[in-house]
Amino acid sequence: MRRLEASHQQLLSRRLRPLAYALVAVVGLILTLTWVALQTQVTLAGFLNGESLWSKAQKQSVIDLDAYAAHGRPADLAGFRRNYAVLMSDRWARDAIASGDFSHADVNDAFARGGVIPEAIPGMVFIFQYFDGMPYVREAVSEWRSVDGSLADLEDTADRLEKGYGAGTLQASDIVLERSRIAKLNDYIEPRAKAFSLYIANGASWLGRVLFFTVLGVAALASSLWLRMAGRILAGIRGTEERYSLLFDSAADAIFMVDEETGRILDANRRAASWLGCSREELSGMELAALFVDGSPHTGVGSLRNPDGSLRPVETQSSLVVWGARQVSQAIVRDISDRVAMEQERKIASEALASIAEGVIIADADRRVTTANAAHTKLTGFPVQALRRTRFDITRTLPDGRPLPQSLWDDIAAGDNWVGEVESRRADGSTYPELMSISTIRDRDGRPQHYVAVVSDITARKADRQRLQHLATHDPLTGLVTRSEFERRCAEAITRAAHERGAVAVLFVDLDAFKVVNDSYSHATGDALLMRVAERIRAQLSPHDVAGRIGGDEFTVLLADLRSREEALVVAETMLAALARPFDLGDYELYVSASIGIAGYPLDGNDAVTLIANADAAMYVAKTEERNALRFYTPKMHADARRRLKLASELRQALIRNEFYLVYQPSIEMKSGRIVAVEALIRWRHPERGNVAPDEFIPIAESLGLIRQIDQWVLETACRQLLQWDEARLPPLRMAVNVSAGSFGHPDFLQGVCQALQEIGIPPKRLLVELTESAILRLGEDTERAMLALHNLGVAVAIDDFGTGYSSLAYLKLPAVAYLKIDRSFVTGLPMNANDVAITEAMVAIARSLDLHTIAEGIETEGQHEFLLRAGCQEGQGFLYSRPLPPDEIERLLAPRTTGSKRLSLVPPKRA
Template sequence: MPLAYALVAVVGLVLALTWGALQIQVTLAGFLNGESLWSKAQKQAVIDLDTYASHGRPDDLASFRRNYAVVMADREARDAIASGRFSHAAVEDAFARGGVIPEAIPGMVFIFEYFDGMPFVREAVTEWRSVDGSIAELRQIADRLEGTYARDTPSREQVDAERARIGALSAYIEPRAKAFSLYIANGASWLGRVLFVMVLGVAALASLLWLRMATRILAGIRGTEERYRLLFDSAADAIFMVDNASGRILDANRRAATWIGCSRHELAGIQLSSLFAEGSAHTGVGTLRGADGSLRPVETQSSLVAWGSRQVSQAIVRDISDRVVMERERKIAAEALASIAEGVIIADADRRVTTTNDAHAKLTGIAPHELRRTRLDATRTLPDGRPLPASLWEAVAAGNNWQGEVESRRADGTTYPELMSISAIRDADGRPQHYVAVVTDITARKADRQRLQHLATHDPLTGLATRAEFERLCAEAITRAAHTRGAAAVLFVDLDAFKVINDSYSHAIGDALLIRVAERIRGQLSPNDVAGRIGGDEFTVLLGELRSREEALLVAEALLAALARPFSLDDYELYVSASIGIAGYPLDGNDPVTLIANADAAMYVAKTEERNALRFYTPKMHADARRRLKLASELRQALTRNEFQLLYQPSVEMRTGRIVAVEALVRWRHPERGSVPPDEFIPIAESLGLIRQIDQWVMETACAQMVLWDQMRLPPLRMAVNVSAGTFAHPDFLPGISQALVQAGVPANRLLVELTESAILRLGEDTERAMQSLHKLGVGVAIDDFGTGYSSLAYLKLPAVAYLKIDRSFIAGLPSNGNDVAITEAMLAIARSLELHTIAEGIETEAQHEFLLRAGCQEAQGYLYSRPLPPDEIERLLAPRASQSGKRLSLVPPRRA
C-alpha cells in the first residue's frame, strides 16, 4: 500500500506539472494568434487607407477603420496592464475584440502583468510600442482624407502626397512588425524548452524516491515468499492461484508449468479457462491443453483463499488419463450403435431382437423395447411377400454376408422398400452368437430411378413417349400382332402452320399449345394405345390389336376433329389443324422405323394436297418423297448453273387497257425435267435456306432488265418483285434492295415489293421498322393475297404500303358469286378510304373485267390480258409496230384472249 500511495503521488505531481505546461502553451498560442491577427490587421489597414486615398470609396475607409480597431484593441489592453491599474474584464474584452482566443486571454494578462521582462517578451513589447506613433498617424491621415473627400475631390498632388506618407509609415511599421513576430515565436520556443526540462526533472526525482521506497519494502517480503514457494512447487498435482474477480492466473507451481509446457512466469496473467479445451476450469472434469497442442484429461477442485486483502481461487488439477481411457472404451460400442445413420438391429443366436438404434426407430416408428425378444424377420418379407428363406440364414451361419431388398412394415402397418445387409458375430467356437442387420430406406432411391426411367422414355414438355420409346412399344405391338395374325397402325400427326403461331405469339404460347394438343390426342385414345412426340410439332400414335389398318380411320378422323376445335390459351383463342398420315402392319411395313417413315410420307402428301386431312400410305408416296429429295439436291446447284429465268406478267390499267407494270416471276429450267413450277421448288428452297439467294438474284435480274428496256427506249414500267417471308425477315433484306437499285441505277419508285400477309406476320414487331426503311428508300410495297391468311387491317396503315392485291380466289367467282362480290367490293372500299392502289389478279373473263372496272379497281393481271412472258415477248407486246429503222416504241394494251 505505501508503494501504491507513493506511485499515485508521483503520477499526480507529473499530471499537475503537465497541466501547468499546457496552460502556458495555450497562452503562447494566444500570443501567436494575437500577433498574427495584429500583423494582418495593421497590414490590411495600410492597404485599405492607401486604396481609399486613391479612390475615395467609403467601403475602403470602413474596412480601414475595422482593421484599425483591431490594432487599437490589442494596444488598449497592453497599455492598461502596463499602467498597473486596470479592470480584468475590460482588458479581457479588449483582447477578445483583438481576436485573441478566449482560453489564452487570462495567461496573456498574467504574463504582461508579472513577466513582461521575460526574455524575448521584453524585446517584443519594445518593438510593439515603437510603432504606436506611426499607427496613430495613419488614423490622422484617414480623418484628413475623409474630410477632404467630404468637401470635394482632392487634387492629384494631394492624393500623391498622402499616399507617399502612407507608404513611408508602412515601410517603418513592417520591419518592426516582423521583429515583433520573430521575438514572440522565439519566446514560445524558449519557454517550451524550459517547461520540458522542469517537468522532466521533477518526474525523474519523484521516480527515484519511489524506487528507493520499493526496494526496502520488497526486501522484507522476499523471505516469506521463498518458504511458500518450496511447499507450492513440491505438490504432485498442478496448482493454479487465480484471481477470483478476473479469472487470470496469478501464480502456478512447477507441475502446472510442466504439464502446460511453458515457464511459470509465462502462465502469469493468462485466463485459466483458456488452458482448458473443454470442461470447467474451476470444478469438475475437463481437458487441459498443452503448449504443443496435446490434451490431458483432468479433474479440477477449487477453493477460495485469502491472499492479503485479495480473494484468490486455488485450483488443484489432477490427471485422470487412465480413468478416462477406461470409461471411453465402455462407451464406444453404445455410441457407435446410436450414431449410425442406417438402422441397426442386433439379434441373439435364435434371431430374437436384443437391441436397435435410434435410426431404426425413426425408420419404422417402432420403439426398441417393443421389438425386444421378437424375431428379426417378423416385420420383413421379400419384395414379393414371401418370408425370408431359410437358405439366407444358412448362408449367414456359414460365414457369408447376405444383402438384398426386402419389404419392411412400419408401426402404422404401411410398408416401404428396404435394403438389408445381415452378418453374424461368432463365439470362440465359430458358432453364431449374434446377428447384426443394417437396413436402409430406399424409397427415394427407387422413386428417383423410376423418374429417371420416365424422363428417358418420355418427352419432358408433353409427357408423351419419345421416339426411342415409341419405336420400342411399336416393336412390341408388331410382335403381338404377328402372333395373333392381327394388325397395328402408326399415325403421324403434324400441326398445320404451327411455326406461324409460334413466331407470332411467343415460344411460351407455342409450348402451351403443344401441351394442350398432347392432351387432346391422349383424350381420343384407348388405354392400350400409345401417343408420342418425335419432333417440334410432330406427334405419333400407335394403335395396336387391330384387325386391319382401316380401323385406324375412325381414330384419325376423331383426332382431326379434336384438333380443329379452338384452343384457349391465356387471352388468346388459337385455331390449328393437323395433317395425318397412316401406315399399318403388315401391309405398309414390318418394323417400327419403316412404319413411322411411311406414315410420315403419307402425312406430307396430306399437308401438300389439302391440309386438315388424312392419307393412307401408298408406295407411290415414297417415290414422290425420293423425287423431292433429289430435287432439293439439284436446287442447291441451280443458282451456280444459271438455271433460273424470269418471266414477266403485264399489269394493265383497267380504264385504258395500257400496260403500266410487269410482275417478275421466277422459273426453274431444269436440264432434264424441263420447267419446274414455283409451287414445287419454292417450298423446298425455303426449307433449305436457299430462298434468300434466289430472291436476291430475282431482285438484281429484274432491276437489270429494267435498265435494258430503258436503253431500248421502251416506256418506263413499274417492276413488281415477290419477296418470301424468309427473305423479308432477314437482316440483309433492306441492304440487298438498296444495293440492287444502286448497281442498276434504277429509280426506287419504279420498284414494287410484293409481300404476303404471312411474310409480314413472320417479321412480328420489326414490321413497322422495316416498312419505314422501305419508305425512306422510296420503294413501294404491295400486300399480296390479301384476305387469304391472318388478315390484319393494321398492315394497311404501314408507311410503305401503297398497293393492295386482291387474290384470285375472290376474283374466280365474280360476278355471279354473291360472297365474292361482297368481299371484293369491301376490299376496294377499304383501299379507297386508305388511298391505296388496287390490283386484281387472276382475271380470265370479260365479265370479271367489266365488274372490277365498274367497282373502281385500278389495275388488273390475268390470262385475259397476257400470260407470263419472256423479256423479248414483253418488248414485242409493248411495241408491236416497231420497225428496224429505230422508230420510237409506244406503249399499247395487249390483245385479250
C-alpha cells in the first residue's frame, strides 16, 4: 500500500471551524437521535426478519406435514418438526414477555432459535414489554395469538400421522381426511399470517415516518444554524468536490473507500454499484472482503459476483490515505475479464493441440517448425526438438516423389487453404501416404505469419479404397475382371488395334454341365471348381491378355496385339486341353469340359459388346454341336433358330395352359428366427419334359421377349397368394419377386405393378422387386428414372447377387434401393475363407452406412448363420432354413399355434 497525507488538512480545518462551533450545540441531540434511530431500525429489521422467518416456517410446516400425510416420508416429518419448533420458540418468547416474569437470557435464546437477528432482540423485547399497545403492534400480536390453537392442531395431526404410519394402520381414506384437516387449518392460519405480516409492515412504516419527521426537525434546526455560514465555505470547496466527484464516478474501474480498521465500505463509485447490481447506499457499511467470491481485496486477483450470478475476474490495487484522524484504504478494482478469457483461450488451444488425434504442425513464415503436438510425434517418430527450426515440407513430397511446388505456397500465401495427399517420411526412413491440410495465420498487414498443417495417416483408407475399387472391377470369387471392366479393356484394345492396324480376339468360355456339379455336390464345390477354372485360364494367357467372369460359369478372354483372329486358335486349343484335365478338389476329383466361341476385330465386330455377343453365339454353337470344342463366329450361326422358335411357342402355350407355378422360399430374421418374407420362384411343369429348370427357359424367354409376360404373371400370382394368406389371417409377410432387365426397362412395367397392387389390394410396402446387377446395367440411363418411379409408388428394390457382376457402388444410391442381397458365392466360404469374410463384412458395413437392409442367400450351415448374425446381416435364405416350398407348406409354417400366437416361426434347420 501507499500512504498519502492530505496537505490541505489544516487549511480545510480552519475553513470548517465556524461550522463545527455551530454544530456543537446539536451534536449531542443528533447523536442521541441517531442512536435511537439505529436501534429502532435494528429492532424493525428484527421484527421484519422474525416475521419473515415465522411466516416461512408456518407455510413450510403445513407443506411438510401435507407431504408427510401424502407419502409418509420421514424427511417430510422431520421438516415439519424443525419448522414447528421455530414457531413454538417465538410463541414461548412472546408469552414469557407478556407474563411480565421472564428471564432475558431465556427470551433472547428463544428468539435466536427462531432466527431473529441477535442485535434486534433487545429492542423487540423492549417493545413487547412496554409498547405492546402501540398502533399496529397490538393488532399484529392479536393476529399472532389467534393461530395458536390451529398450530397445536397441526402438532396433533402430525402425531396421529406418525403413529399411523409407524403402526401401518393408515388407510387411503384416513390420509384423505387428514390432508383435508391440514388444508382447513392452513385456510384458517394463512389469512391471519398475512394480516400479521401486514400489521408488522405497517408498524415499521409508521415508525419510519415518526423517525423521519423527528430527524427532519433536527436537521432543519441544525440547518438554520449553519446554513448561512456554510454557504460561503461550500461555494469555495464546491469546485473541488465536483472535480473529485466527476473523477470518482466516471472512472472505468470500481473504486471503494474502505475504513482501514473495520474493513467496511465508506463510499463507492457508480462503476462499483453497477458491477454489483446495487446502489451506492447499499454498499455503504458492507465489508469489502465479503464482496469477493474468491481471493480478497488484499491478494491482488479475485472475483466479484455479477447481478446475474456470473463471476467477474478482477485485479485490486490499494492505497492508504489519511482523512482527518481516520485511515482510509482506497481500493481500485479493475476488470480483467478480457485478459482471463485470452489466457483461457490460449490454455484451451494448447490442450486441444496436445490432445487432438491428428498430427498438427505450427511453423513460422519460413515454414520452419515452431511446435508440433504429440500425435505428430507418434505418427512420424520425430520428436519436437528434432523438428524445431527445420522446414516441415522437407520430409514430405507429392505422391509421385516430386517436392511440393512453389505454386502451392503461392496459392496459400494468396489466401487459399490447401488440402491434398503427400508422401511423408518417418524418422526410421519409411514412408506412408498422408493427408495434409495447410492454412495460414496472418499478421495485421495480411502477410503469412504462421503456417498450420494438420496431417493424418491414410494408409488404411487408401487400402480400403483400393480394395473397394478392386471389388468393383473384379469378381470376388475368381479374381477375374467383371463384365463392365472386361468391356472397358476390350474397347481400349480395339482402339489400339485400330491405330496399329492389328486384330483383337474375344474368347467366350462356358463350362459344360456345370449345373450338374452344383446340383450333385454343393454350391461350395461349384465355387471351388470355378476358382480352379479361373486359375487354369489365367495360366494360358500372356501378361497383357485379360480374363473375366461375366456369369455363373461363363468366362471371357481378351487376346490383344494380334495380326489376325486366327492366332487365337492356339490359345483356345491349349485352354480346352487345360480345362479338360481333372480338377482335384480335395474330397472330389471332377472332370469338366468347356465350349469356346471366338470372335475377332475387325472381322466380327467393331465394339466390345458386339464381339462378346458374337463370341457367345459361337460358343453356343460349339456347345450345341459337340461340347469340349471351339468355334469361330460366322454370320450363319443361327442353326438353333428353329429350336428357339419351338421353345418360344411352348413358352407361350405354357402361359395359356397355366403350366407355370410358383414356389416360395422363406427369408428369416437372423436375430429372432422369424419368417419375415418369402421369395417367389417360378417353375415350369412341361407336359412332356416334366419340370424344366428356370436356368433353361428364362434366358430363352429373355432373348425372345417373352420374359415380360412371364414376370407380369409371377407378379400377379404372387400378390394374389399374399392376399390369400392375409385373408387366412396369417402373419403379414413381404413378397419378393424377381424381375428381369427386359421387364424392368419396359415402359409398361410400372403401370403393370401399380395395376396389380391396386386390383389385388396389396400395400406397395409389402412388395419387394429383386434385380440383378447385370439387369440394372442393361437399363443404362433409364435406371434412375425407373427407380424413382418405384420409390414414389412405395415399392422397394433389392439388388440381387451383389458383388458377382459389376459391383458398382453407384447402384446403392439409386432411389427405391433399400435391400442388398449377398450372393451365395460369398456365403459359401464363410466363416473359414478369409477373402469371403472380408468381402462379406465390407458389404454389410457398406449397407449399414447407407441404411440398407442386408439379406444373405445360400446359407447352408450353422457356422455361416452365426457368422452373418455377428457381422450384422439382418435376414437370410438357404437350405439351412428351408428349400422353396409350395403355398400350402408356407401356410402350414405360418399358421397360428393352438395358443393363438401370431408369432412367425422359423423352419427347422436341416442338420446332418
